[in-house]
Amino acid sequence: MMKKIDAHAHVGYFGGWADVGYTDDQMVAEMDRYDIETSVVSYMDNAVVEKAVQRFPGRFVGLTWANPYDGDKAVEAVVRDVREYGFKGIKLHPLLNAFTANDAVVHPLMETAAQMDLPVFIHSGHPPFSLPHSIIQLADDFPNVRIVMVHMGHGNGIYIQAAIDLSKKRDNVFLETSGMPMHTKIREAYNTVGSDRVFWGSDAPFHHYRVEMLRTEVCGLPESALEKIFYGNIKTFLSL
Template identity: 45%
Template sequence: MIFDSHMHVGSFESMFGVAIDRDGIDKLMREHEIENGVVFHPDNAYVVEVVESVPGLYGLVWANPRLPGYLDVATEFLGHPKFLGMKMHPLLDGFHPNDPSVHPLIELLVERDMPTLIHCGHPIFTLPWSIEELAVGFPAAKIILGHMGHGNVVYINGSIEVALRNSNVYLETSGMPMHTKIR
């Protein structure tokens, strides 16, 4: 069984020149025999439409603590039965992972025993050591370093070190080109 734990859905045309809609992700899953997957996009309502219509898909709530009402939005969508946790992208959304505004989100996740996937691997907001501050402050939180530091060996090695020091930190390998680091 193939389970893809890191799937973007929707349009990212302005930033990356790519887009994939509900039908596109369904087609890719069938073509590549992916039985289950986790999708996310800043528009959580759109993710609901996708996960309710594509068998085997689950969602992560995209949380941006810079937006008004972010905690209420996160609480609402985390209540959906097909949402498994939260996605944070400090780089795109412009916040430090250990900013006090993030803490209520982490407390909510700890309360519900749900993980958070945090984009990792780009200065300044998504370096593994910045995310480690959050992990140390919330030892009951399940924190996943998305991309395991991405494409820079210093950040990849740093992600490994952070995970070894913190039992509540996990590594996710999508977009990480150094396969010899995965063991």
């Protein structure tokens, strides 16, 4: 099996409608099963990720889950997680925290990201909060911040196409594949947005590793391209 880095996953339990979860121990066991060297993880309670990163050095890379409505506290959590726990970026979830991706409430976190040279991973694909055009407007407002559009539009073909088309002319936008159903669009993104700008992710525990891997494996790209999508691109992007 090809070596992998999972660019998008979550440790912790998601209740409510989802009712899915992995502890850090469970996730590492699954990562071993599927040759996943490292997982980039986030969770609403950052303490869960801080603990996972400390327990399994090198296996987990943390992103600080930042709710823009928390104001200074959100910014402080980012600074602390980077300095004390070696976190590598910020996770924004416009749907779960109910803000529009390009709202001014996000700007203090984006300014922090710019100052600290941190990438910002943003959930995409759910109206009205996380549509590709809103994320692209944020990217245009902060051209020196690297933005990862997680799920590259997610389950809706129109949003997926918008994610690809709008990313082409923005050097600071990157696409992540999890939960996006069309294998052909992984190939299209690689060929038209950029060979360095597509990352494979699982969104575990929401999706099964094997299902997420298979879609990328069959997308029609040569082995050398798959190696970049599964491993090389995110390794370079996060300096792992």
